[in-house]
Amino acid sequence: xxxxxxxxxxxxxVIGDLSLCRVxxxxxxxxxxxILVPQREEITEVFELSALDQRLLWEEVSAVAAALAGHTRAxxxxxxxxxxxxxxxxVHVIARRHxxxxxxxxxxxxxxxxxxxxxxxxxxxxxxTDLLVTQGLQRA
Amino acid sequence: xxxxxxxxxxxxxVIGDLSLCRVxxxxxxxxxxxILVPQREEITEVFELSALDQRLLWEEVSAVAAALAGHTRAxxxxxxxxxxxxxxxxVHVIARRHxxxxxxxxxxxxxxxxxxxxxxxxxxxxxxTDLLVTQGLQRA
Numbered sequence: 001x002x003x004x005x006x007x008x009x010x011x012x013x014v015i016g017d018l019s020l021c022r023v024x025x026x027x028x029x030x031x032x033x034x035i036l037v038p039q040r041e042e043i044t045e046v047f048e049l050s051a052l053d054q055r056l057l058w059e060e061v062s063a064v065a066a067a068l069a070g071h072t073r074a075x076x077x078x079x080x081x082x083x084x085x086x087x088x089x090x091v092h093v094i095a096r097r098h099x100x101x102x103x104x105x106x107x108x109x110x111x112x113x114x115x116x117x118x119x120x121x122x123x124x125x126x127x128x129t130d131l132l133v134t135q136g137l138q139r140a
Numbered sequence: 141x142x143x144x145x146x147x148x149x150x151x152x153x154v155i156g157d158l159s160l161c162r163v164x165x166x167x168x169x170x171x172x173x174x175i176l177v178p179q180r181e182e183i184t185e186v187f188e189l190s191a192l193d194q195r196l197l198w199e200e201v202s203a204v205a206a207a208l209a210g211h212t213r214a215x216x217x218x219x220x221x222x223x224x225x226x227x228x229x230x231v232h233v234i235a236r237r238h239x240x241x242x243x244x245x246x247x248x249x250x251x252x253x254x255x256x257x258x259x260x261x262x263x264x265x266x267x268x269t270d271l272l273v274t275q276g277l278q279r280a
Contacts, residue, residue: 046205047206082218084245104225106249109246
């Protein structure tokens with residue numbers, strides 16, 4: 001049975017489930033930062049997924065990246081699967097802007113996260129849920 | 141016409157061409173670090189590629205990552221497309237080990253690159269070319 005890694009559960013808020021991936025919002029208000037986690041057990045590398053799941057994963061990643069890019073008017077999207085700390089396969093989809101707190105460096109290790117306050121978190125989660133539903137990625 | 145970005149040409153050595161991507165070796169002996177560049181013009185985001193090219197890109201990335209993981213006995217593969225500095229779409233495929241110079245941090249911004257010496261570069265390029273040919277990714 002798929003269980004979300006405890007570190008991801010601690011750092012993130014769940015937005016919803018796509019066909020393959022659970023979509024999380026990283027609780028760092030400095031960056032619009034989603035994480036897609038394939039709901040499969042014991043997978044640490046992309047190439048351990050079945051061919052069909054790999055295709056689904058990247059289709060979901062591309063679609064979410066395109067939607068988030070439009071929604072945030074990002075200057076660049078960053079897409080990455082690292083997993084050096086949290087082994088459960090997960091893909092970062094991060095909207096970057098020229099004025100953001102880390103540009104042009106990657107976001108990892110760039111200063112301390114700034115958690116959303118409660119009201120902002122609710123607003124962002126609702127907006128992103130709407131976005132994924134509108135794009136046909138997630139059921140309403 | 142596809143032209144490799146000058147910064148990638150400067151930092152890397154060409155290994156060869158797959159169906160879609162040119163495969164480069166980053167000239168940093170600290171990490172087995174390949175870069176796949178779709179041979180398409182004026183593309184900066186994955187979702188700007190056609191659906192077919194996107195599928196090809198990720199199939200090539202996954203296959204190269206699996207091959208490099210086996211070849212290097214990596215503990216973890218890092219796969220990322222950032223493009224904050226070099227806008228031409230390119231995907232990093234990096235074999236990470238628990239003892240490497242940056243572990244568990246990402247490789248970007250972690251100290252200074254250590255270029256291969258000429259003999260080592262020749263050896264590594266030959267080994268990686270053999271690997272891609274053996275895996276059926278690249279023509280001999």
